Amino acid sequence: MIKVILIDDEPLARQIVKEYLATFKQIEIVAECGDGFEAVKAIQQHNPALIFLDIQMPKINGFETLELIEKKPAVIFTTAFDEYALKAFEQNAIDYLLKPFNQERFEKAINKFLDSPLEKGVRGIEGNESNQQIEQLESVSKKHTEEAHRVVVKNGTSILILPTTQIVYFEAYDDYVKIFNNETFYLKKKTMSYYEDVLDPTQFVRVHRSFILNLNYLTKIENLDKNNSQALLKNGVKIPLSRTGYSKLKETLNL
């Protein structure tokens, strides 16, 4: 059996997917979720092969939900979103279904999934190249949906929504990024260039290959010697500035 989870905050929207799925005997719906939090839990629990995912949902949207899942299942987006945003994640997903959609269109999407390498054993979208591509697409859609002002992170089993105003800096950490607020840090499997791209460039500056800084927390720039300088933050943390980072910082601050 192929395990499937339906994620949509409108029961009727889930109902129609259920109805269309009834003809596929090899597919089993293991869970239905009305928001991203439930979805993250259900996906962890059931490890489905495929999810149907709405974009606009309470608290955290479809993209953010997807970000929180480590072992990503195949995704079919179901949304009434305009084509603009759709283009952005077109290649990210198995397919996208524009609401309202009919059974034929739906079956086409399911067949696409059944024929995809994802279903044939190559699980997850782990390759570096495709990951980058996805990030690019996500960043485009993020700018479009104006959600560059928050980052959703996982802390143990709970999910936190960090407003970017509370983020002090980002630090690269192997394949992850450490996101620091005043108390602690959170890990997220993303790249620095992703955040550099998504965040508001007047507030966040990539001052080093491994650091992005929130300007609101900057107190002082110290020149150690001719080629070395560092930024002093309000919480006492010192962050090295690369030469290009230093000039970028000066440019942003209009110095």
Add this chain to the structure above:
Amino acid sequence: MTIDKLPSRMQLLVALVAWFIIWWGLQCFVIFQIFNNLNFAFIDASISLALILIGISFIFFIQKYSPAYINNYGSRFICIGALIGGIVFSEKLILNELYYSSDFAEMFNKTLVIRIVVAFLQITFFSMILWSLYFIRSQEEKNKLNLDAENTLRQAELIKIRQQLQPHFLFNSLNSINALVVSEPQQARKMIQNLSDFLRGTLKKDENKNVPFSEEINLLKLYLEIERVRFGHRLTVNFNINDDTLNTKLPPLLLQPIVENAVKFGLYNVLENVEISVRAKLQNNLLVIAITNPFDEDASQTRKGEGFGLSLIQKRLQLTYHRTDLLTIERKNKIFTTIIIIPQA
């Protein structure tokens, strides 16, 4: 050649000071020629200049604080005349105090014409300049106001278009109908009816004509009923409308975006059940409408769209009623309230 830059404040100040020094020097010279007394000439010219400056500031303040009083030729020349008379008379009084002699009156009369001419030229010149400046400034303000009004209208137009299309709402509603057709055909039929009535209601409205509140309430009810089919498990709606408000009038589709925002923010900012309430009462001939929705204090940062929508409504109210205090918002106990006041004619 065109002038593409106005003189700076500093340049203007220098020119002004130079202007007064030249006049002062001129008056000194003339008085000296007549009386052959340098000391007297300096004092006389200085007093005259001081009095003229007082006269000019007098005109300046009238121009600034009650321009309607002075902005016609009649009263302006009466004003100028009075000032000239006052200046020359004061000169006589002061000089008489300082340099009393038996033939003072005769001496003064010798220079009377010069004094009147100087005061007349100075006062008239500055009066005209101040008048022109006032005229230019008020013209600029008028232009700006017109531009503002035009922009607001255009924005309102845009909003109206967006309002009418509401693709997101429309497609999701159609999707719900799609699901209902098989499971609950009667409900599907009702939904189609509601959706059609709602769309018709939003399409035919003339922006500039006020409509009865009862019509707007019906439209809101249609809208919320549709949303309740989509989100019935989470959404409850609570109307509390006093009967005496039903015949009041308000601009069409003013409340629609507010209620839409309330639904959107309620549904997307909290996970729990969402109660939207619409209350209305008539108070001192003012229609007071309050719309509430729950919101999450921690996570809710005002999104761009919300602020934009509300400021447009604010502008629309300002344009219609020339008041800025008709829209207020309140965040208290996890409840977001939008209050709108509509003055009744």
